[in-house]
Amino acid sequence: MITTTKRLIKICILLACAVLLTGCVNDSSAEEKQESTEDQAMSDPVKGETDHPAESTKAVPEIVEADWSSYFNGRNGTAVVYDTASQKYTIYNRDLAATRSSPCSTFKIVSSLIGLENGIIDPENSTRTWSGEIFWNEDWNKDIDFREAFRTSCVWYYRQVIDEIGEDLMQRELDRLQYGNCDISDWEGTLNTNNNNRALTGFWLESSLKISPKEQVEVMERIFGKDSEYSEETQDELKEVMLLPEIDNTDLSIYGKTGMGKADGMVADAWFTGFAESTTGEIYFCVRLGRTDGMDVSSSLAKEIAIQIVSDYCA
Numbered sequence: 001m002i003t004t005t006k007r008l009i010k011i012c013i014l015l016a017c018a019v020l021l022t023g024c025v026n027d028s029s030a031e032e033k034q035e036s037t038e039d040q041a042m043s044d045p046v047k048g049e050t051d052h053p054a055e056s057t058k059a060v061p062e063i064v065e066a067d068w069s070s071y072f073n074g075r076n077g078t079a080v081v082y083d084t085a086s087q088k089y090t091i092y093n094r095d096l097a098a099t100r101s102s103p104c105s106t107f108k109i110v111s112s113l114i115g116l117e118n119g120i121i122d123p124e125n126s127t128r129t130w131s132g133e134i135f136w137n138e139d140w141n142k143d144i145d146f147r148e149a150f151r152t153s154c155v156w157y158y159r160q161v162i163d164e165i166g167e168d169l170m171q172r173e174l175d176r177l178q179y180g181n182c183d184i185s186d187w188e189g190t191l192n193t194n195n196n197n198r199a200l201t202g203f204w205l206e207s208s209l210k211i212s213p214k215e216q217v218e219v220m221e222r223i224f225g226k227d228s229e230y231s232e233e234t235q236d237e238l239k240e241v242m243l244l245p246e247i248d249n250t251d252l253s254i255y256g257k258t259g260m261g262k263a264d265g266m267v268a269d270a271w272f273t274g275f276a277e278s279t280t281g282e283i284y285f286c287v288r289l290g291r292t293d294g295m296d297v298s299s300s301l302a303k304e305i306a307i308q309i310v311s312d313y314c315a
Helices: 002-043 104-117 146-151 155-165 167-177 213-224 232-242 299-314
Strands: 062-065 077-083 088-092 252-263 266-278 281-290
Touching: 077 213, 077 299, 088 213, 104 146, 104 155, 104 167, 104 213, 104 232, 104 252, 104 266, 146 155, 146 232, 155 167, 167 213, 213 232, 213 266, 213 281, 232 252, 252 299, 266 299, 281 299
Parallel strands: 062 088
Antiparallel strands: 077 088, 077 281, 252 266, 266 281
């Protein structure tokens, strides 16, 4: 009896030792596995802590202020230039450069982008039929295709394009571009007191959508920059219609779009925004003129000022 009891005690002791030994082995294996994973993470740039999104490692651009008042000749206005080579913003009238207002017809760059990228605009089969309504701009009173509609800034053409894009896709794309306040809530353009003809108004014309000049520059860089998410074909189509043929300089090409809106019968927004390619690299720019009592304010003047600033900057 005593011998049997001793044997049972011995067996229990052996079992307990085996359990303890197994636990130690498992703990050791877990620690080795964890150390192996951490070592791999430190040496693997994809999975380790050295893996950061591109935007987090991208250098923060420098911002400098410039006295470009001579270009504006007393007018209320601002200019923003972003130089990709030096990653530097040069800004005149910083407060106005950060102030949001209606993009007006500069938005045709974005609506064209979305239409082209999503197959809503086929440049080779893009003619839309004129309704027969007589518009103030004689260039709009006919059947018109994409390229001519962009160059003549035909509102009724783009009203149709934007309706075909639809609210859901438009909202997604504006969010993707981080386009100003991204507010398309006034889809019909009822807030625009200058025009109640639906064919000639919408959320982008003195209505709910707002963007600042600096944000315009940022959007241009997102569309045409080296990290663009848009197809090369779409970019090339846009560049074709945005190119300024009047720039007779083999070392400089300027691309852009005008836009103009009124409030209380006075020009409140006059824009020219786009980008330029030169021998030193690409720059993105925006010029905006605001209301200036007693002085001429127009999108054609904004364009003229922008060409002067960009040409001098790239010289």
